[in-house]
Amino acid sequence: MARKTATNAQEILMADFQALxxxxxRLLEHTASLAGDQVDELREQIKESLLKARESLEEGKETLEARGQAAMVATEEYVQTNPWQSVGIAAGVGFLIGLLATRR
Structure with a gap:
């Protein structure tokens, strides 16, 4: 479920940036040849696109923060219910990092 939401958010964000x-x-192409109201209209469209992109970024940020918080809570619960397994996993990871660090 979280992956679908994140994928949808990424797709919306990409669509907004493509529109931007x-x-x-279009603004760059037409700025030289357009005058007055036409330039203002095009600038308003760009401002709207920027606003949509910013809103999408905020939604993505909130989604990532919620997912990070959920992962932190799940990890904390696992460590509290399985302390010795957690110590073993940490020791194994530390050992592997030590091996990789000494090879360089």
Whole structure:
């Protein structure tokens, strides 16, 4: 479920950034030839795209924070219910890191 939500958020974010890039490219192409109201209208569209992109970034940030908090709680619960296994895993990981560090 969390992966689907994260994937959807990433897809929405990418679509928003693609729209932003497209609007910016149009602005660059037409700035020289457009005057007055047309430039203002195009700038408003770009501002709207930027606002949508910022909102998507905020939603993604909140989702990542929630997932990180859930992972932290799950890890803490596991360590508290299985302290010796946790010590064994930490020792094994430390041993592997030590092996890799001494090879260089």
């Amino acid at each position: 890039v497209s609007d910016t490219e």
